[in-house]
Amino acid sequence: MTDAALPLQSQADQRAIAAIRRKNAVWRRILRDPPAAIAALFLILIVGAALLAPWIAPFDPYASNMRMRLCPIGGARCPDFLLGADNQGRDMLSRILFGLRATLGIGIVAVMVGGGLGALIGLSAAYFRRLDQPLMRLVDVLLSFPSILFGLAIAAVMGTGLLSLVVALSIASVPSIARIARGAAQSIMQQEYMEAGRAVGLGDGALIWRYLALNCWPTILIYMTLQLGQAILLGAALSFLGLGAQPPTAELGSMAADGRKFLSIAPQVSTLPCAAIFLVVLAFNVLGDALRDALDPKLRQ
Amino acid sequence: MISLPVLLGVLLIGFLLLQVVPTDPATVVAGPTATKAEIDAIRNDLGLNQPLWVQFGRYLGRVLQLDLGRSMISNRAVVDEIALTLWPTVELMLACLVWAVPLGITLGTLAARRRGTAIDRAIMALSVMGVSVPIFWVGLLLIQYVGGAGLLPFQGRNGPIWTADGFMSIILPSITLGAVFVGPVARMTRTSLLETLGADYVRTARAKGASDWRVTIRHALRNAMIPVVTLVGLQIGFLLGGSIVTETMFAWPGVGRMAVGAITSSDFPLAQGAILILAVGFMAINLCVDVLYAYLDPRIARG
Numbered sequence: 303m304t305d306a307a308l309p310l311q312s313q314a315d316q317r318a319i320a321a322i323r324r325k326n327a328v329w330r331r332i333l334r335d336p337p338a339a340i341a342a343l344f345l346i347l348i349v350g351a352a353l354l355a356p357w358i359a360p361f362d363p364y365a366s367n368m369r370m371r372l373c374p375i376g377g378a379r380c381p382d383f384l385l386g387a388d389n390q391g392r393d394m395l396s397r398i399l400f401g402l403r404a405t406l407g408i409g410i411v412a413v414m415v416g417g418g419l420g421a422l423i424g425l426s427a428a429y430f431r432r433l434d435q436p437l438m439r440l441v442d443v444l445l446s447f448p449s450i451l452f453g454l455a456i457a458a459v460m461g462t463g464l465l466s467l468v469v470a471l472s473i474a475s476v477p478s479i480a481r482i483a484r485g486a487a488q489s490i491m492q493q494e495y496m497e498a499g500r501a502v503g504l505g506d507g508a509l510i511w512r513y514l515a516l517n518c519w520p521t522i523l524i525y526m527t528l529q530l531g532q533a534i535l536l537g538a539a540l541s542f543l544g545l546g547a548q549p550p551t552a553e554l555g556s557m558a559a560d561g562r563k564f565l566s567i568a569p570q571v572s573t574l575p576c577a578a579i580f581l582v583v584l585a586f587n588v589l590g591d592a593l594r595d596a597l598d599p600k601l602r603q
Numbered sequence: 604m605i606s607l608p609v610l611l612g613v614l615l616i617g618f619l620l621l622q623v624v625p626t627d628p629a630t631v632v633a634g635p636t637a638t639k640a641e642i643d644a645i646r647n648d649l650g651l652n653q654p655l656w657v658q659f660g661r662y663l664g665r666v667l668q669l670d671l672g673r674s675m676i677s678n679r680a681v682v683d684e685i686a687l688t689l690w691p692t693v694e695l696m697l698a699c700l701v702w703a704v705p706l707g708i709t710l711g712t713l714a715a716r717r718r719g720t721a722i723d724r725a726i727m728a729l730s731v732m733g734v735s736v737p738i739f740w741v742g743l744l745l746i747q748y749v750g751g752a753g754l755l756p757f758q759g760r761n762g763p764i765w766t767a768d769g770f771m772s773i774i775l776p777s778i779t780l781g782a783v784f785v786g787p788v789a790r791m792t793r794t795s796l797l798e799t800l801g802a803d804y805v806r807t808a809r810a811k812g813a814s815d816w817r818v819t820i821r822h823a824l825r826n827a828m829i830p831v832v833t834l835v836g837l838q839i840g841f842l843l844g845g846s847i848v849t850e851t852m853f854a855w856p857g858v859g860r861m862a863v864g865a866i867t868s869s870d871f872p873l874a875q876g877a878i879l880i881l882a883v884g885f886m887a888i889n890l891c892v893d894v895l896y897a898y899l900d901p902r903i904a905r906g
Contacts (some may be wrong), residue, residue, distance in 0.1 A: 316678050446838025446889065450847060451881055455616050458866045458874045477829045535737060539848050542739045543863050558739060562852075576740035584735035591731065 331596040336450045338592030341585040350581055352403040359396035363552045366390035368501050369593035372568035388557075388571045389564055398578055400552035406581065408464065408547070409534040412471030417526040421477040423524075424483025425514050428491055429506070438484065441477045449536055457545040467546035471537050476528045482525045486518040524593055531586030532567075613882040618662045621672070622655075656695040661740075671808075671879070672872035674865075681876035685858065689880070692857035694764050695780065695846055698773050703781030704788055704835060711792025716819060718797065726789060733786025738845045742779040742852040750775060759854045776853045780845050784838065791834040795827040802826070829900050834894030840885055859886075 332338045351358065360382065371393040373380035385394035387409050427437040453470040460466040490496065490513070499509050540546040541555030549556055554575040561572025628647040630637075637645075646652055652663060665671075671681035714726040750757030755775050762769035784796045799805060800823050847859030854860070862877035864870075 339648060395774065428620070439608075443612070446837075446840070447609065447882075448843050448885055450844030451840075451878065451885070454847070454862055454866060454874075454881070455620075455878050458620050458871070458878065459616070462867065468726050531735065536844075538737055538846065542737070543851055545863065555737075555739075558743070562743065564822070565743060566751050569747060571645050572743055573740075576737055576743060579737045580732075580735060580740060581736070584732060587731050 314445050332589070332592050335592050335595075341588040341592075344581070344585045345589065348402060348585070349406065351399055352406050355396075355399040355403045359393075359399045360384070361393035361396045363392060363396040363400040364550060366392050372564055372571065375570055378431055385574060386568065386570045388561065389568070394570060394574055397552045397557060398554075398574055400553040401557050401577060402582070404547060404551060404553040405538060405555065405581070408468055408471065408475060408537050409530050411469050411494075412537070413475050413526050413529050413533050415468070416472035416475035417479040417522065417529065419472070419485040420479030421515075421518070421522050422446055423476065423480040424485075425487050425510055425518065427480070427484045428487030429510050429514060434484075441480045444473070445477035445481070450539065453536065453540040453545060457540070462545045464542040464547055464551075467537055467540055470540065471533045474536060475526075475533055478529060479522060479525060483518060483522050485512050490514055490517045493496065521597070524597065528586070528590035528593065531583045531590060534579065534586070535583050553568070609886060610883070613879060614663060614666060615659070616729045617666075617879045620871050620875040620878075621662070659857065660664045666879070671876040673736065675870045676868060676871040676873070680870050684861065684873060685876055685880050688856055688858045688861045688877075689759050692846060692850070692859060693854060694760075695776055695849065695855060695857060696842060698777035699780040699784060699842065699846075700835075702777070703784040706781075707785045707788025708792050708828075708831065710785065710789040712796060712819065712824065714789065714793045715796035715800065716815075723793075727793070729906050730786035733783055736778060736783065736784050738848050739852060741782045742775075742849060744858060745775050745779055746852070757853055762855055776849050776855055779852070780849045783845055784842060787838055787841075788831065791831050792827065795830040796823055799823040799827045802849065825899070829896065832892060832895055832899055836889055836896075841893070843881060843885055 332342060349556065368391050370380040370387040372389055373387040373391070374381060375384075375386040375394075377383075377386060380393075383393045383395065385398065388397065388449075390395055422435050423441065427434045449470075452473050453467070454474075456466045456470040460469065496509065496513055499513050504512070511533030530594045537546060538553075538558070541553050542559045544556070544559065547553035547556045549560055557575040558579075561568070561570075561575070564571050629642050629649055629651055633642045633645050650658060653661075669682050672683055672687075677684065710726050710730075714723045717723050728872055746757045749755050756768075756772040757775050759767060759772065761772045764770055764773055796819070800819070802823070805818055805823050808818050813822070844860070846857065847863060849855065850857040850860035852861050858877055858880055862874060862881060865873035865877055
């Protein structure tokens, strides 16, 4: 068998291909783009701080001390509170850390639940041709609908609170993930190994899980990350309206609403949570744009 | 064509909302002294013993006759309450679109023409910031620095927009709402214009000696407007969301503020009506966008 002896690629070729792959790896593209690299670093820090909030927060975010009420940043009344105190005399820094934890946590849970459901819908639509039309029409409908109305409707039916907030944000993130998952799965459906898998007698479940899902998940995961910024923004808005997290919960949106009454005397009480939301969402969006560019072959140059 | 199932879905949500009302309507109608038999009779009269789908059918019938029930707090007809709030919301959205869309298109055109320069990067950076900022922060900053300094009113709508007081009081809400709208419009204009600027007919126009700006504005921009109109249409939902927050912050007597108030005070009939009208309004706007779309692109109207 001379064919087998003939290497398809020389070792030098393989090395060259590997080098190109490494050079074009998504994370390397991100690192070459300074704003995206900064955003990624910032998000790592923020997520770390949110995760470690119970250990790194200098004070209890719910312990109030009326003597320190509305103490400004660097005020003499509260030398230990680096970012001042809120209207109940609670340490702002600790509340921001815990607020980040709640806000990010709500967003992550919602995007994971909604994204998981969306991925299931997208993969099914790509795999079962007959389901494609009805499922994708449903997705179109969901997508065309303003997500804040889900928030209102669900808060109205289920009452205001964290659970309805997470449900609303989950529903809001289903349609875009479903579209992405379907697109990714459709290109894999055309691969020969799908046919090969069917030929060796694998069932639908095995084909969907082992071949489709495992090949699509990096794309889906990246888009779920992109979705996170939007979910956080929407969740904060709903909490700000009093339809999501309720006081005294340290959540950035409801903290911002809480501080509204003290704007003129202690602006930090609502400005700091707002700024925190802004920076986190900005970082997600900057990173998201860079990821999209890196993944879109049309824009690679 | 997708609006019909959406409309049914929204109506179903509205109907379900009325089902979770904690008080039993029959007991309320019967009054405190009624016996159990009387309550049962009234329940029969009201059709509350019918299966849910029959009740849903009746609900649809009532909605078609614009009977949305009565507010549990003011006891006024929900339709009347909505009628009062509808115009202020429309007014606010128009007051936002009227400056935010032209500004967005101008910035996007500028960025596309000066592609890769510092101007382009600055406009794009502003646009990313615009989509990332929580709308309530924009409002809070304006209230703190402009309203707090006594320069402009920030509480309520002090009359229709054509009166001096009304005009002054819409400025801050309109800036708040528009601030998050300029970014996406600028971005979409830029992307879309960059695509059309590379098209053959643009090269032809240029070859015939048309000036740079003439090519941009007369030949490329009109074609680039199609995705922008679509975007504005799609973003109307976004604008609706923003207007709910803006209205609540500025005590603007619109539908969004009423919806939030009704939900937080568990006024189910009013909440149902407000959500219904927001959804129907959203669909109506989308329909208008489709018509506008056909006007901008004759190919669609003929096809």
